[in-house]
Amino acid sequence: MVKHARKVALRISIIYIIIGAVWILISDNISRTLAQGRFEVYIFFQQYKGWFFILATGIILYGLVYRRAYKLVESQQELVVKEHELQTSNQHYQSLFKHNPDGVFEISKTGEVLLANPEGEAIVGYSSEELQKMKPSALIAAEEFDMCKEYFKEVLNGKGAKFEMNVINRKRERRLLRCSLLPIIVHKQVVGVFMIARDITTYRQDEELMITSEKMSVIGQMAGAVAHEIRNPLTSLKGFVQVMQASKETNDTYLDIMMSEIDRINLISSEMLILGKKQHVSFEKTNLCEILKQVITLMEAQANLNNVSILLKETAKRPIYVSADANQLKQVFINVIKNGVEAIMEKGHITITVEEKDTRALIHFEDNGIGMSQERIEQVGTPFYSTKEAGTGLGLAVCYKIMERHQGTMHFKSGKGKGTTVTIDMPIIERNSRLS
Ligand SMILES: Nc1ncnc2c1ncn2[C@@H]1O[C@H](COP(=O)(O)OP(=O)(O)OP(=O)(O)O)[C@@H](O)[C@H]1O
Ligand SMILES: [Mg+2]
Structure with a gap:
């Protein structure tokens, strides 16, 4: 800045000196040329050439200084405006920071x-x-x-x-x-x-509480059907024991059937126990079809009572692994299958198809129940939206929450009287990938 000012001052001084020098050198010749031999005219020019010089250089200096000074004032004004803008944007940033x-x-x-x-x-x-x-x-x-x-x-x-x-x-x-x-x-x-x-600590705790209480309510609803499902094999077990007691002989065929019935009771009750346990949410590498099979074991009880058969179709050639909290994923599948069973009036089936599409796993739950109109599809998942007398309308709301955590989505395709297909879509993880 100072350097620039010095340069400008020097330039003006040099211009002044040059004009002065040129005037000294040429002013006599100019006087002579203009006088054309007339002495009094020559004297007049000689007398006033100094004044003329002052006037001319004064005008030139005025022009030069005015131009420079104008630029200076103009840039100073620009600087003030820029500073104001900077202050404003700084205050904007400060507000965003302080009052966020x-x-x-x-x-x-x-x-x-x-x-x-x-x-x-x-x-x-x-x-x-x-x-x-x-x-x-x-x-x-x-x-x-x-x-x-x-x-x-x-x-x-x-x-x-x-x-x-x-x-x-x-x-x-x-x-x-x-x-x-x-x-x-x-x-x-x-x-x-x-x-x-x-x-989001409290928010997450509340959400967890809602998911758990919804799960416990579903377990409560399933308990009756499960007890019923366990009672049937117990009756047949009792029958076989009575036959063997009467004949005082053991029968290998009976024993095989009895063994498989005991295994089934064991499987159902342990699945029920796992589901009911209060567990910490933890995302782990999970075999999707294994989870579905465990859910089907549990849901068959209610399905049998309602004359519904559940069929699992796997189209993928290799096991599909997803990053999931197994218990929460089960809760989603249970809710969807339960809705399917409840939508079937007399007799029907639920077909579950698992497929691999690029990096996503797609699970379709297709039922041949009463179906839903488009308006109803738009409502599902809204908390407390239910068309059932005893429904809480929380089932699908919780499913949406859980799927969101699993980076998954849920879609409904249905028509009144045409059955419903619920498609769940979630990311597949590579076989060897480690989970964070
Ligand atoms: N497969 C389906 N077929 C027909 N309607 C369905 C199906 N799934 C859901 N719905 C509709 O969506 C509504 C909401 O379902 P959601 O599971 O959230 O609650 P609910 O089943 O009514 O109650 P809850 O799950 O507490 O027993 C149901 O009331 C029903 O009208
Ligand atoms: Mg439901």
């Missing part, structure tokens, strides 16, 4: 927290100053640290990421956060990362 109802954390490229907004400080229970001195590993739940590192690396490459993670707060409590990570890009360079986080 979600926690906002500014994180360095090496993973340290540099700044947290008031909500962010409240979530973890540490101030920004304290956070600056902490290592990321002191905040993130140990088993999720590697996963978070992977997401962080992705963000440093310029991509955003969305995920859930557990942090340990000041009171040493685990808090579940739904996070979005985004790169801070300045002059096309990633200089850090912003994390926007929402504490």
